[in-house]
Amino acid sequence: MVSSRMKMLSGFNHNIKFRGKTYHVQTEDGGRANPVVKTHVFLGGVILDSVQMPYEDILDRPSWQDVLKDRMKAQHLEEIRRLVAGEVAPVDEGPGDR
Numbered sequence: 475m476v477s478s479r480m481k482m483l484s485g486f487n488h489n490i491k492f493r494g495k496t497y498h499v500q501t502e503d504g505g506r507a508n509p510v511v512k513t514h515v516f517l518g519g520v521i522l523d524s525v526q527m528p529y530e531d532i533l534d535r536p537s538w539q540d541v542l543k544d545r546m547k548a549q550h551l552e553e554i555r556r557l558v559a560g561e562v563a564p565v566d567e568g569p570g571d572r
Contacts, residue, residue, distance in 0.1 A: 501550040
């Protein structure tokens with residue numbers, strides 16, 4: 475039996491310089507008691523975009539933590555891709571500014 479008190483996995487944090495601004499992309503694990511991975515894109519402490527992915531579907535697998543780490547990495551990288559593709563931008567920027 476796996477304890478529900480297992481530690482959360484370490485997440486990912488990156489500062490991305492893009493078009494003269496520094497964005498912070500953070501991905502974190504909610505742990506077994508709250509099995510969701512959250513990724514946020516920040517600019518100056520303001521959240522510009524958030525993505526959540528539940529993962530209770532993998533908790534019964536023997537190597538669920540390895541699968542979770544791969545999912546976390548993929549979600550983190552996808553959010554960085556969206557940022558540099560101009561899909562995530564400050565509210566004060568219009569489509570032509572991206």
